[in-house]
Amino acid sequence: MAEPYQRQSALAHLGLAARAAADREKSDAGVQLGERAFPGQLNLRGDPGNEEFMDAASGTVDCVLPTVPNTSAGEDDLEEGPRVLWLAPVEWLIVTAAGAEEALAGELVAAAAGCGGSVTDVSDARTVIVLQGPNARDVLMKGCPLDLHPDVFRPGHCAQSLLARAAVILYRRADEADGSASFEIHVTRSFADYLWVWLEDAAGEYGVQVIEV
Amino acid sequence: MLLITCPWCGPRDEIEFSCGGEAHITRPSEPEALTDEAWADYLFNRTNPKGPHAERWVHTHGCRRWFNVLRNTATNEILAVYEMGKPRPDGEGS
Numbered sequence: 001m002a003e004p005y006q007r008q009s010a011l012a013h014l015g016l017a018a019r020a021a022a023d024r025e026k027s028d029a030g031v032q033l034g035e036r037a038f039p040g041q042l043n044l045r046g047d048p049g050n051e052e053f054m055d056a057a058s059g060t061v062d063c064v065l066p067t068v069p070n071t072s073a074g075e076d077d078l079e080e081g082p083r084v085l086w087l088a089p090v091e092w093l094i095v096t097a098a099g100a101e102e103a104l105a106g107e108l109v110a111a112a113a114g115c116g117g118s119v120t121d122v123s124d125a126r127t128v129i130v131l132q133g134p135n136a137r138d139v140l141m142k143g144c145p146l147d148l149h150p151d152v153f154r155p156g157h158c159a160q161s162l163l164a165r166a167a168v169i170l171y172r173r174a175d176e177a178d179g180s181a182s183f184e185i186h187v188t189r190s191f192a193d194y195l196w197v198w199l200e201d202a203a204g205e206y207g208v209q210v211i212e213v
Numbered sequence: 214m215l216l217i218t219c220p221w222c223g224p225r226d227e228i229e230f231s232c233g234g235e236a237h238i239t240r241p242s243e244p245e246a247l248t249d250e251a252w253a254d255y256l257f258n259r260t261n262p263k264g265p266h267a268e269r270w271v272h273t274h275g276c277r278r279w280f281n282v283l284r285n286t287a288t289n290e291i292l293a294v295y296e297m298g299k300p301r302p303d304g305e306g307s
Contacts, residue, residue: 069221069276088276089221145226159222160275161229167274 009037010127010192019210030135030206033199034213035192036128036184039078040101042094043087044108046117056111060104065092072158076174085158085171093122093169093186126169127192130213131199132182135206140183142202146170150181164198166191217282218294222275233269235259236281237301263287267301 016035023029046053048067058064063074066086074083078097082104085093096104101123108119131139137148143164146153153159158171169186176182187195200208215227241247241255260266266286271279283293283302293302 069223088278091276145228147224161225162274 007038009035010189011035011037011129011196014193014196016210017212020212023209023211026207026209028207029133029209031131031133031139031203032136032209032211033196033203034130034211035196036130036213038098039123039126039128039186040082040094040096040098040104041121041123041126041186042096042101042105042108043120043122044084044092044094044112044117045090045119046112046115047090050116052115053112053117056115057108057117060107060111061094070157070159072156072171076156083171085169087160087169095171124189126186126188128213129185129187129192129196129199130182130211131185131203132173132176132180133206133209134178134180135203136181136183138206139199139203140170143198144168144170163187164195164202166195166198168195215289215291217270217291219272219275219278220280220294220296221278222272225272225275229272229274230270231273233271233279236267236269265292265303265305267305269297 020034044057046057048054048065054065061074061082061084063084065084066073069086072083072085075081076083078095083095085095087093094104101121105119105121112119137150140148140163144161146159146161153172155172155174158169160169162168163185166187171184173182173184185195216224217227217230218224238255244252263286266284268282268284269279270282271277279297281295281297281299282291284291295302
């Protein structure tokens, strides 16, 4: 991890905090956008057929590692605990609250390394853009080939795909209080600026409100 | 645009995948014993059929796993998707 005083989020140059403050009273926006900076992210690899590994890893992250493709386990609210996304048959992404990843990585290494597991801290590889609101799905559908029908890509589902030709990991959170969908888009740092600009352009017709996440 | 069913992730759009060429090409166990013609045949010559063709694909922007696809090159119909190491499901020459 970079020294905290040198650390800048991938979208720091856009001044999103000031824009969020200016947009606070906005109520007619169809889409809300924000950056969740410094998400803790750990890449975990291991054999799901190895019970010792599954028990050790699942015990450390307080949930059973998901083995059904495109699903997740753990907490929707990261302040409550880590969330585990299925990436591949032998690979998971563990998402934590900012700053919680280092301690968890240490625990995971201690628990899973002895039974064929491998843990890599990839927190600085990607940032997370939060996209929510009544038209959030419409915006995604403009650039993502996934089947995003609400009955198919449900809360808790995740997928690796392309969004406007940028490689992303998409996660659908629990719906907002008003019933509208909410997504988290993990995107590599180097594509974050491009994707943010694309999202804002694609969402322009619905009205955009920048939010603090 | 093809809709390819990844054995793990399910049906996904073609742009998430990369094609790795013809499947079931076995590296000769003793390359030094081959003639130049036989080695060149292994390296460069492919069947290029009009009709069912076994190909390797990788889900580049998904789970990054390799698998085999049996595709009709004339109609683009995908006849079967099967794991690496499995024989061709239609029993044609491998």
